[in-house]
Amino acid sequence: MPQPGGDPWPIFVPVTNEFQAEFVHTIRQSACMTPIIAIVNDVNGYQTYMAIKHGATCVFNIMVPADKQADSLRSVLFSAGQPALARVPQPRAGLVALPTADRQPRQVLSDLGREERALLKLLCGNDTMSVIAKSFYCSERSIYRRVRQLYDRFEVPGRTELRVVLAETTHRVHPAA
Incomplete structure (x- = not known):
């Protein structure tokens, strides 16, 4: 949903089943420019597939270490022009x-x-x-x-x-x- 300043804040939505994937589709129709970040608990890729298919901008898989996904999340927030970009942790040098x-x-x-x-x-x-x-x-x-x-x-x-x-x-x- 848009923030008062005009930039859309990202929406984080769990997507672990078909119903939740349909909810992402509903959000996408009403807020087409808003970044939607799907939260999945995915081992085989099906939840990720469903989230992207129904309109998620990015997927955050809790089965993958967060530091390995930080660049993807940072990219989504940056492309949306979010001031929250600075709060996304930078990956460690190693x-x-x-x-x-x-x-x-x-x-x-x-x-x-x-x-x-x-x-x-x-x-x-x-x-x-x-x-x-x-x-x-x-x-x-x-x-x-x-x-x-x-x-x-x-x-x-x-x-x-x-x-x-x-x-x-x-x-x-x-x-x-």
Whole structure:
């Protein structure tokens, strides 16, 4: 629901069954720009799938250590322009998979072609690889190959980390006073 200042506050919703997933869909219809973060207790991926399918912006799985999910949550809050971004804990130095000093994302962005930029935009959305492949009129395998090449160029292991790098590159984070 929107806060008085105009920025939408994220909504945290448990999604452990079909009824709760439908509730996410209902929220999404009434508050289309509000970040919805689904809380799941998921081992096999089904609850995560249902949450994303019904419109969750992000999924927080209590079965996965919180420090491994902090970047994803930070990215969602940052893209929503939340002042709460500063309160999301930064991962400890020993847990960072790739050193950020080695990345040159601004240079990589400037070197991308029109199709690669379009693919990046789709990867930052909620579309599945199947939908992305159809929009490029190619097979899923071809899209996975192209996506892997983008991940390699940005030196990230996956989609969530790519979103974080792009958010850091295209927006400035101001430290909390």
